[in-house]
Amino acid sequence: MSTATRSTTAETADLAPVSTTDLAALLVGGKRPPRPNALQTSLTFGWRAMLKIKHVPEQLFDVTAFPIMLVLMYTYLFGGALAGSPREYIQYLLPGILVMSVVMITMYTGLAVNIDIEKGVFDRFRSLPIWRPSTLVGYLLGDALRYTIASAVMLTVGLIMGFRPDGGVRGVLAGVLLLIVFSFAFSWVWTMFGLLLRTEKSVMGVSMMILFPLTFLSDIFVRPETMPGWLQAFVNNNPVTHLSSAVRGLMDGSWPSAEIAWTLGWAGVLVAVFGPVTMRLYNRK
């Protein structure tokens, strides 16, 4: 930022002069419209997130290339050993690896918040008379779009590789929807860390420390029955296991109501706990 603040005189000299008469007219003419509601401001912040994607499309790398890499790697690496062939394994793996990628990219929400909070624009948002959480909800709405893109990319690659979901279009869409709802809720953990931790690197470090056990110690890669008892105890109660079982079930054409209920329950708990904590930190920042 400092490099650009040191303006070149030449550039400034070329600037058109400020029209004080136009300015005066504008100042007089402005009447403050009624205060917008929470939904309007949240959607406006969501629009901001979209604009950021539009201006910096490279940031979509993590929702395109990374998930493709994961599908290819794990399918061909473990496929033969675990299920006899990659083609058979992908029927089991794809819903899980989809869950894993999307849950993993939720951590970028924390990074974005952490990077943004250092900038002056946050001061402006915080000094506006609006529903306080809408700034953060806006991030999450933008991220929901990213999750959708990641899901679409992975499903496409999966279909090319031979994934044939019995649940059909409806089952797949229901699975993706459940995944996005859970990820939206889970992101509040990262907004908290984004506000709590001082540097981008520490946000990254903490995210990884939580995400690796959470995603690997689940039923994403192998069935829990193959694990030792103490590990099964963790895996069976891991929210990611509930989520991937639910998504797998939905895509497979069944209706795993218990797993869906567990997933939504966890989502509710995450928002109820981390939402208020995040807002407390946001207000104090």
Added chain:
Amino acid sequence: MTSSNRTGPWAGPAIETAGLVKTFGDTRAVDGVDLRIEAGTVYGLLGPNGAGKTTTVRMLATLLRPDGGEARVFGHDVVREADAVRSRVSLTGQYASVDEDLTGTENLVLLARLTGHAKKDSYDRAAQLLDAFGLSEAAGRQVKNYSGGMRRRIDIAASILNTPELLFLDEPTTGLDPRSRNQVWEIVRAVVAQGTTVLLTTQYLDEADQLASRIAVIDRGRVIAEGTKGELKASVGAGSVHVRLRDADRRPDAERLLRGVLDAEIQLEPDPVALTARVGNGNGNGNGTRNGKDAAKKASRALAELARAGITVDNFSLGQPSLDEVFLALTGKSDHQQPDHQQPDHPRSGDPRPGDPRPVSDLPHPKEATA
């Protein structure tokens, strides 16, 4: 709670604080600040880096919670009635308070939407503002590609998108070249002319001199002086005699001679041919006029004595004290001699950026008062 009387007249002061305190760890960044700022005026908070200016502004703008004391903006408590305060104020921070990834238009539309303007209305307002600020050509460019002067403009444009009743300008010209500074000052004057109250923080004395009608000098979290520009200057003394000699070798002679005639301490400037003497040592007892007459008499005698001693004088002037001198007298130190002992003004603001013009010490002498 009070949004109904938003447009209603408020007879009291725009800002009133009592014993405002903010601590960061062990340091008291703001240490009992009392302010009263009348509506419709420009008020300058003047002080060096780390004096507590930004922290004070951030508390008044509801961004920081005070640790002690009270602050009211148009009668609304900044903690208990934060939303009522927020709907009346705008903040232009030390750092550009716009989203650098977005274009100029997008930034303004975003803020217009957030303050309840309809979509079309938002784009109209953005276009009008960009036009008035001479930024139409840059409207579609990302703000990160703007020059320093353009950033300030878009920043201020964002602040007056809805004409605020109170505008905080936190070091609005830090890091700008002189031309852009003048343009920012023009904008501020235009905003004030429409009735907006402005609280300006600055470390540049000439900026406070140019824009503010009342000034509080703040140092180490405390207000150490407050008043109109004239009052502050009068509290220091009637004025200063500034002498520039033709020949640097004669300066010791001139110094001796002036000390005798003026009966004042003589300050040797960094420039080897320049001297400054403060005359009519006032003690703030309101005898400014008499002191002023004395000073003029003494100064003319000094000039005559210099001529008689055969010391060629290139330039001789008697001016009211500059705010620099006020500052020196109040703090016992000139801003440019200040050691780096103070805490940052702001939790995340570090040292002054290298591109910033040097404050205070570079001001031309003597500075005639414009009050």
